[in-house]
Amino acid sequence: xxxxxxxxxxxxxxxxxxxxxxxxxxxxxxxxxxxxxxxxxxxxxxxxxxxxxxxxxxxxxxxxxxxxxxxxxxxxxxxxxxxxxxxxxxxxxxxxxxxxxxxxxxxxxxxxxxxxxxxxxxxxxxxxxxxxxxxxxxxxxxxxxxxxxxxxxxxxxxxxxxxxxxxxxxxxxxxxxxxxxxxxxxxxxxxxxxxxxxx
Amino acid sequence: xxxxxxxxxxxxxxxxxxxxxxxxxxxxxxxxxxxxxxxxxxxxxxxxxxxxxxxxxxxxxxxxxxxxxxxxxxxxxxxxxxxxxxxxxxxxxxxxxxxxxxxxxxxxxxxxxxxxxxxxxxxxxxxxxxxxxxxxxxxxxxxxxxxxxxxxxxxxxxxxxxxxxxxxxxxxxxxxxxxxxxxxxxxxxxxxxxxxxxxxxxxxxxxxxxxxxxxxxxxxxxxxxxxxxxxxxxxxxxxxxxxxxxxxxxxxxxxxxxxxxxxxxxxxxxxxxxxxxxxxxxxxxxxxxxxxxxxxxxxxxxxxxxxxxxxxxxxxxxxxxxxxxxxxxxxxxxxxxxxxxxxxxxxxxxxxxxxxxxxxxxxxxxxxxxxxxxxxxxxxxxxxxxxxxxxxxxxxxxxxxxxxxxxxxxxxxxxxxxxxxxxxxxxxxxxxxxxxxxxxxxxxxxxxxxxxxxxxxxxxxxxxxx
Numbered sequence: 145x146x147x148x149x150x151x152x153x154x155x156x157x158x159x160x161x162x163x164x165x166x167x168x169x170x171x172x173x174x175x176x177x178x179x180x181x182x183x184x185x186x187x188x189x190x191x192x193x194x195x196x197x198x199x200x201x202x203x204x205x206x207x208x209x210x211x212x213x214x215x216x217x218x219x220x221x222x223x224x225x226x227x228x229x230x231x232x233x234x235x236x237x238x239x240x241x242x243x244x245x246x247x248x249x250x251x252x253x254x255x256x257x258x259x260x261x262x263x264x265x266x267x268x269x270x271x272x273x274x275x276x277x278x279x280x281x282x283x284x285x286x287x288x289x290x291x292x293x294x295x296x297x298x299x300x301x302x303x304x305x306x307x308x309x310x311x312x313x314x315x316x317x318x319x320x321x322x323x324x325x326x327x328x329x330x331x332x333x334x335x336x337x338x339x340x341x342x343x
Numbered sequence: 344x345x346x347x348x349x350x351x352x353x354x355x356x357x358x359x360x361x362x363x364x365x366x367x368x369x370x371x372x373x374x375x376x377x378x379x380x381x382x383x384x385x386x387x388x389x390x391x392x393x394x395x396x397x398x399x400x401x402x403x404x405x406x407x408x409x410x411x412x413x414x415x416x417x418x419x420x421x422x423x424x425x426x427x428x429x430x431x432x433x434x435x436x437x438x439x440x441x442x443x444x445x446x447x448x449x450x451x452x453x454x455x456x457x458x459x460x461x462x463x464x465x466x467x468x469x470x471x472x473x474x475x476x477x478x479x480x481x482x483x484x485x486x487x488x489x490x491x492x493x494x495x496x497x498x499x500x501x502x503x504x505x506x507x508x509x510x511x512x513x514x515x516x517x518x519x520x521x522x523x524x525x526x527x528x529x530x531x532x533x534x535x536x537x538x539x540x541x542x543x544x545x546x547x548x549x550x551x552x553x554x555x556x557x558x559x560x561x562x563x564x565x566x567x568x569x570x571x572x573x574x575x576x577x578x579x580x581x582x583x584x585x586x587x588x589x590x591x592x593x594x595x596x597x598x599x600x601x602x603x604x605x606x607x608x609x610x611x612x613x614x615x616x617x618x619x620x621x622x623x624x625x626x627x628x629x630x631x632x633x634x635x636x637x638x639x640x641x642x643x644x645x646x647x648x649x650x651x652x653x654x655x656x657x658x659x660x661x662x663x664x665x666x667x668x669x670x671x672x673x674x675x676x677x678x679x680x681x682x683x684x685x686x687x688x689x690x691x692x693x694x695x696x697x698x699x700x701x702x703x704x705x706x707x708x709x710x711x712x713x714x715x716x717x718x719x720x721x722x723x724x725x726x727x728x729x730x731x732x733x734x735x736x737x738x739x740x741x742x743x744x745x746x747x748x749x750x751x752x753x754x755x756x757x758x759x760x761x762x763x764x765x766x767x768x769x770x771x772x773x774x775x776x777x778x779x780x781x782x783x784x785x786x787x788x789x790x791x792x793x794x795x796x797x798x799x800x801x802x803x804x805x806x807x808x809x
Contacts, residue, residue, distance in 0.1 A: 165659060166536055166636050170773045174780075175752045179407060179421040181381035181428045183489075193780040219537040222570065222636075223773060224752075225472035226379065227488030248540055248572050249472055252503070253488035307504060310363035318490070320390070323367055323498035326359065327395075330500055333358050333369050334396065338604050339462055340371070343597040 150315030152258055155240040155286045157212030159295070160202050161273035167216065168223035169250065173232040175224075186228055187235030203236075207280040213293075215272045216243035221250025230254040240286050242293060242302065244269050255308050258317045260288055262302040271300070288312045345611025347508045348464075348577055349543045352483040352608060356466045358500060365502045371465035372482075373400045373495045374451050375438070377407055377429040378754065379470030383493035384432040396499045397437040401460055402429060404442050405450045406754045410717050410744035413443050422755065436496075449720020449746045452476040452688040456560065457722050459589025463578035463605040468495055473688045473770065475566040478575030479559035480582055481608060483543070485572045506573060507541055507617035512548035515625035520805035522698070523558035524565075524690060524768070524788035526550065528630040528640045530622060531569040536638040539571025542617070545610065546576050550624035556585040557694040564689045565770050568637035577609035631675050631801055632772045632786040634663030639772075640786065643803045647673050666774060667783050668762070676801050678785065680766045682759060683714040683796035684777075685741075685789045687751035687769035691719030695768065695789040696727050700735045702793035702807050708740035709799030715742040715757070717749040741796065753778025766795035 177189045195204040202208050214233065220243045221229060230253050233241070240260040254261045264272070275282055275296040284295040288309055291302045304312075311317040323330075334340055346354075358367040373396075380402070387394070394400060407422040417423040426442070433440040441447035447454060452473055455461040461477045467484035468474065470492045477484035487501065494501055513526055531538075544566050551559065559576045566574025576582075583602050586592045593601045628642040639660075641647065649671035650661040664671055669678065685691070685699045696718065708714045716736050718724040724746055727733060733743040750757040751769035758778025759765055765777055765784050772784035785801065794804040 164662075168636070168771075168773045170752075170771070170776050174775055175754045176778070178378050179419075179425065179754055181425055182385070183382055193775045197780060219540070219570065222536060223472065223567075223771060225470060225474075225486035225488055227470075227490060230488075245537065245540065247537075247570065249486055249488065249567075252491065256488065256490035256494075305504075307361075307363040307365045307502075311502075314362075316363070319502040320392070320494050320497050322361060323494055323500045323502060327498070330358055330367075330369060330395075330498060333356070334399075334499065337355070337369075337371060338601070339465060339593075340399070343593045343600045343604065 147315035150258060150318065152260055152312040153287070153289045155213060155260055157239065157283060158210060158281060159213040159215050159272065159276040159284050160208040160211035161215045161276040162202050163217060163273065165218040166222050167220050169221055169226050169229035170223055172221065172229040173226065178226060178228050183228065183231045183235070186232040190232040190236045210237065212237055212239045213284050213286060214238045214241045215269060215276060216241060217269060218244045220246050222247040225249045227253045227257065230257055230259045234259050242272060242286065255311060255317055256319065258312065260286065260312055261308065262286065262304045264300060264302050268300045344615055345613040347545060347610040347614045347616065348481055348575060348608055349483060349506065349508050349545070352464055352466060353505055361502055365504055368466060368501050368503050370468045370495050370499055370501060371399065372460055372467045374455055374467065374469035375400060375402045375492065376451050376471065377404050377425045379489050380432065380492055381425065381428045382489050383496055384436065386493045387496055392497045394436040394438060394496050399499060400438045402433050402438050402440040403448055403451050403454055404429060406748045406752065408443065408747035409756050410747045410749045411756065413745045446721050449722065450688045450691065450748055452564065453691060453719030453723065456480065457589065457720060459586055459592030462586065462592065463582065464608040468501065472567045473564050475572065475574045476560050476564040476688060478563040478573055479556055481575055481578035481605065483573060483575065486567065506543045508545055509542045509618040509620060510545045510547055510616045511620045511622060513546065513550035513622045513624045514548050515550055515623055516553065517550055517624050517627060520629055520790060520808050521627055522788040522790065523554055523561040525627050525630045526624065527562045527565040528637065528786065529627050531565065531638045532640050533622070534569055534620065536568065536636050537570040539566065539569040542571050543573035543575065544571040546574060551576055552579065555694055556582055557692045561689055565637065568770055578605045629788060629791050629804055631791065633667060633669055633675055635666055635772060635774050637770065637772060637786060639663055641675050643676055643801065645675060647671055647675055676803060678801040679764065680712060680785065680795050680800060681763040682765040683712055683792050684750045684765055684767040684769065685792050686717030686719065686749045688719065689770040690768035690789045691717060691723065693723050693726050696723070696732050699789040699793040700732045702790050702797065702804060703739040703741060704735050706739055706797045708796045712796050712799055714740060714796040715744055717744045718746050720746045750777055752776060766792045766801065768792045
């Protein structure tokens with residue numbers, strides 16, 4: 145797959161609202177599901193314990209089974225650096241997360257796997273959640289290019305960090321190739337570090 | 344204008360500015376373990392890539408390792424498979440692995456420092472959010488995900504944005520029975536679990552300067568619990584003394600040259616900070632969490648807050664109290680515990696075990712409590728046994744286990760059952776964290792855990808220290 149195939153300029157689909165602040169990665173994917181050497185099958189375990197203990201959990205609601213845009217509140221994805229969390233969401237069909245704020249590591253992990261994360265004001269998040277709760281079939285369109293989301297007949301502004309937007313739009317969210325572009329410089333910098341040379 | 348340690352280390356390791364505006368940052372030390380690396384190695388294979396700097400990569404096993412019976416093959420087939428995958432990957436890609444067959448195995452954030460791999464002025468990455476621990480040496484150290492592990496394996500670099508720096512000065516002196524764990528719980532309670540997002544935390548002030556390196560590691564370890572991906576302490580003589588003689592630390596004349604360089608990497612006295620916070624160290628008492636995130640803690644003499652308490656997020660407090668089965672307004676002291684766990688990358692080092700043993704010595708674990716002590720590494724285990732700490736713990740009724748992550752995160756046989764309440768020296772009290780979806784965690788210092796084990800309930804350790 146070349147970068148052109150990886151380009152993500154928009155995510156369109158129904159939305160799933162998940163209320164609450166500080167929803168940590170242990171809740172998104174409990175640690176026991178990390179006991180594997182691949183990411184296969186993680187999607188079906190997203191929020192497994194929360195779904196069991198809370199029958200009205202949105203991820204337990206069949207009306208949201210096909211959702212591709214996840215709407216959250218503050219500090220979503222805090223805690224463990226497990227990439228398994230965004231992997232589980234992506235494998236569950238989520239292509240974008242829109243929230244008031246994200247934990248830094250979660251945001252970085254999501255970007256490196258092409259899961260778009262965008263932030264919006266508390267009022268706009270409430271509006272998006274209410275729209276998805278009112279009508280789980282309502283289609284929303286998130287534009288990475290325009291930094292906006294269309295929902296319930298309105299267009300709301302989104303904040304997408306410049307580097308995240310750039311990597312999604314150019315398809316360079318998988319950074320390995322980019323980081324190897326100028327490996328001679330990397331080697332030279334490494335050799336110049338006092339601790340690499342043994343002082 | 345002077346620069347902070349963070350800025351100096353960042354500038355030194357910046358390869359170039361990427362088209363996205365991010366920095367291509369060289370990683371001086373890459374630590375790997377069995378949980379977040381197998382998919383990364385598979386991605387390398389698919390691309391026909393090699394590990395760019397195998398000599399700057401070091402592996403160990405910790406998360407899935409059983410602490411009771413460490414013989415291979417493990418009873419748990421999945422755990423066995425993960426260990427076998429790491430062994431195969433390290434062999435194939437030329438990476439040094441300290442597995443159970445060596446005497447250097449242990450929790451990645453315990454063995455990096457004790458082997459002298461972790462040094463001031465480095466950039467350090469590992470597929471684990473508690474990589475911030477290594478900041479105790481004046482390194483810029485942070486957790487990454489598996490695709491980023493792949494990036495570092497393939498290129499020794501990351502595409503990443505710089506952070507702002509918040510200086511947190513802890514004034515005064517900590518009282519007896521008050522530890523680094525209490526200080527960091529206080530800081531997180533004060534600044535919030537998302538207060539550190541976008542920041543590196545620089546810990547400073549007299550109380551931090553007096554801390555041992557072990558204690559500094561406890562503070563830096565939990566930076567991420569306050570939202571800060573990085574926490575660090577400027578390198579000083581305490582840090583250099585710790586490093587002297589470690590297997591991977593420079594020796595002889597090189598050590599002297601290293602010290603000069605390490606000193607030069609510390610924040611300048613006139614460095615500018617994006618934010619500064621002052622904490623009164625004299626006023627901190629032993630702390631205990633009552634909720635479902637590490638920001639929800641109180642002093643041991645205090646009461647559990649009510650949902651409407653000033654400054655509290657009412658929904659969050661209500662949800663936490665319901666899950667924990669605790670009563671608003673009740674004292675935290677006297678909360679009954681079923682399990683006591685001393686261990687984890689936060690608090691499993693020799694000094695932690697010594698403090699817990701001081702409390703356990705000559706006392707007995709309450710009959711209804713299951714108590715275990717899990718050293719952070721084989722090295723810690725050997726050192727503790729040489730001092731007879733294992734006998735002190737066993738005589739008191741604690742189990743003495745092999746090194747690993749154990750009951751911190753439930754990826755191995757050590758886990759809570761049902762709604763058990765655990766007094767734990769670990770770092771996260773998230774719902775389900777310790778392996779039972781309904782299990783409950785009370786975070787506190789190792790000495791407080793030992794006190795709770797003996798009393799059978801949360802109690803003030805200061806009454807037990809002679």
